[in-house]
Amino acid sequence: MTSATPTDTVRRDRRHVRHEATKREILDAAWKMVGTDGLNGLSLRALARAVDMEPQSLYTYFSSKHAVYDHLFADGNRQLLTRIEGIAVSDDLSQVLRSMALLFVSFAGEDRARYELLFLRTIPDFEPSPESYAIATEVFAKGRSVLAGVGIGGDTDFDLWTAVVAGLSSQQVANAPGGDRYVRLIDDAVAMFAEYIIGRPAAIRATKA
Amino acid sequence: MTSATPTDTVRRDRRHVRHEATKREILDAAWKMVGTDGLNGLSLRALARAVDMEPQSLYTYFSSKHAVYDHLFADGNRQLLTRIEGIAVSDDLSQVLRSMALLFVSFAGEDRARYELLFLRTIPDFEPSPESYAIATEVFAKGRSVLAGVGIGGDTDFDLWTAVVAGLSSQQVANAPGGDRYVRLIDDAVAMFAEYIIGRPAAIRATKA
DNA sequence: GTCTATAAATGGATAGAC
């Protein structure tokens, strides 16, 4: 045991703050790079160059390239979680559905690479760490609870809803990047889904809920 | 000008046939590899090993890695086109929609890498050649004409439909690979869409068609 | 914490012999 003076503690804190700040800087640069070069186009050399470092120095902050992806994955899910938590509480089904759909489709449309990282699994061998995955689980749970709040509680209903939103999102990302071609379909999609769900008891729907 | 004897022509043909057969063999191996290692995990070295060649020899058949991807892209679209052409002609809206949805969701669920290659753009810098892209355009046109045959002719209606199908497909691929969790939702999704489209004239829908 | 140096593996690609 070495005795830690108050001064030591302060130094450690400062160092830690600095360390985290640099990490943040690297991750911001990484977001920028995957945004322009594609998620799979990220290279540690280029990343190091972008933050004015030697590639080897990145290892002080991230133990591997996958670790960088893992932090981006956590980042993206945290951003999404914050937005979901900002959804106005309401018992108006259509209004909640519209907010949620707009949130997801916008989120997807804003950053193709982020969408790819969070929702498609396109990086060979990349698996988020348990800690990062926990945030993704939280996103899912939060989204599910918002939907449950307006009566969409069944597995089938929820799956159908996520399919509708995923469809608008993936089409927006793949076929209308930067535009609003599928964002403009949200009102239609919500009306379509809501009428189907409301219009009839679960028992007579094509698939049992 | 050198004079070509009939024998020369036969030799050239045989060579050509052999060349195409080897090309086919390489592409089949490539499909297998992207299926297991992911679309972005394809390596020319591993591909060469799989067909018992030196990596450099692949360049006799494909001018670059992107050229391999381009042939896979054309391959996949040809497969899809064949299936669409096999859709039974009918004027029953629900039946046609069900067939189309099942076709696409199954196609996606069967081969994740193929879906990624054809519908998401996850390979940095890869752009299909005009010849390959033409096949994709044919797929789109064929799909659109089948839908138009049952009255889904407007841009908005068609976009909403493709979003629904893309949603089921991408959820199936990403969240239920090998299963049928979203395939089972097809009847629901088709009923939802059909009722919305039939139920009311275009003018009073949320977005004008 | 950052650098230089260094290593070994892998990847895409080309030139030229046979």
Added chain:
DNA sequence: GTCTATCCATTTATAGAC
């Protein structure tokens, strides 16, 4: 058409100076 040889970039990782 296939090979050997070769090139250059990238990735991952370690050791050690400052």
